[in-house]
Amino acid sequence: MKILIVEDNRELLNDIKQYLEKSGNICEIASDFKTADEKIGIFPYDILIIDLNLPDGNGLDIIREVKKENIDTGIIIISARNALDDKIKGLDLGADDYMTKPFFLPELNSRINALYRRKAYDGKIEIIFNEIKLLPEKHEVQINEQSIALTKKEYAILLYFISNKYRLVTKEAIAEHIWGDHVEVLDSFDFIYPHLANLRRKITSVGGKNYIKSIYSVGYKFTDEE
């Protein structure tokens, strides 16, 4: 899919761009309001990632513009300001999601994927990774066409892994994805382990392969590469 990233911090902009490109997306960047506004007027994008604090304007105005011009695109706000007002305003204007900095790139990626599936396929798309098939609209998982029963969290973790396949996903990122960021989740690393163990067991018990590889004990990578 084609993504425009609007963010004034060059480093963060490049990090996001690189991460999303590695996941097979085409990314364009804009580091100020003017460039973003111009690009939106000319090219169609599937997803816009918009930082609210731009040196020459407010990201909310980009959303207003998009809605005024009736451009069909998914919008994710990324903001350092964790103010409810901004969040509500952004979502009211028609943004699809709101993320507070700092966020984990796998989290952004999985939200982009979820948003894209919702917008482009109405959620009715199968996500396939080798013998694993996810049916997001039914929250169902099949291994070699055989359904397995996963808990909500196991399903969420699997989907998260597949969205970020071949990439390192740290325990912190998984914890935040599952438990959100309202609570202190640092001690929740222990909480992740039983979910992963169960997930592995359920997949392998019906003949699936164990794709979850532990990386340096900092996190995991969902991969079929050796």
Added chain:
Amino acid sequence: MKLLSKTIKYQLVFFALFSFVAIAILYFSIQYMVYDDVDKKLAYESERINFHILNTEEIPPSNYIIRVSPVSDTFPLLKNFTDTLIYEVYDDELIPYRDLDFTTPISRQKRYQITLRNILLDSDDLIVGLFFTISIIFILMIAGLFFVNQIISKRLWLAFFDTLAKIRRYKLEDRKAINLEASGIDEFNTLNEVIFAFTHQIEKDYIHLKEFNENVTHEMQTPLAVISNKMEQLMESPNLTEREINLVKAAYRECNKLSKMEKALSFMSKIENLEFRQMTRVNIRNIIENILDSFDEILNFKEIELKTTFHTEFYRELDPILVNVLFTNLVKNAVQHNKQGGFINIILDEQKFEIENSGEILHTNPEELFERFQKADKKSQSMGLGLAIAQKISRLYGFQLSYQYHEGKHKFSILF
């Protein structure tokens, strides 16, 4: 003591002292006037007697004469006033009299010394009389003052009490400037001006400080995001040595901890800023059950036995996010500080929520438990903000959150 009572107290002391002085002054001045009066009366009488003697050579009858004694014509001319005390049987006391001794002009080759006498005021009676009079005046004055003061103070101090009530209601967090009305009294107007300037300054400082804190929090998020991303990229590179990966891991962990901390602190300041105002009718029991569901797996993992006693189902008008955070933090705390194979007991009724868990004895002061950055276990990865947040939310809604330790059981209770 009230200002009014205090004023009256001092006035009373002053009037009491003043009364004694007044009695003394009045005593002497009345005595002087009485003497003057009696002396004049006796002098006029002596003049009248002398005049009569010169004209008629007879001593006229007079009520004042008490003694007439002939003297030789060589006797010197007299006009002497003297005081004398005479015992009166009727009153059984000594009564003061004023005597005037004078010599008459020569008549029929005779000269007389005549003594005239008139009663003086009894000084005892005078003092007693004065004392009573002054006392009555004194009492009337005090009573009058009291009533007048009462009326005056009610009217005059109205502005003051108005100011006082407004200060009492004033809360910095409300961000509402204090609105003090001008009265006709300069002192109170000055007071109001000072209070206004004072609170205005405090508000400004408070907002600046808050904004500074919030800005620091915001501004740090983007760099933190960059650092965290770079670390992840580094961790993805193959062939890192054990030493290298440990260094990166530690840096990554601390970086994330910092960003969590910033988020938790900014969450707290959002609670303070009253940004959570989506009051909804929430079913407390449902909320707790949902939270417990999400902890189900970890409870199994830690082999913790959970016992819940829900007496009733009830609703409260609260912000759903805050209620969730409040109970999640308490449940999380009970799970985190529990031991393998321990227990958690939860009781909920309309008055209170209680959560009890097994665990090691607390090494920190229980009173500091709800302070920011207080950790029961120094080695713990936890930031020690969970309970501080729970406390903040409880205070916001007027709940009483407390902690007790009893025979290996840690108990947190919320009184709704």
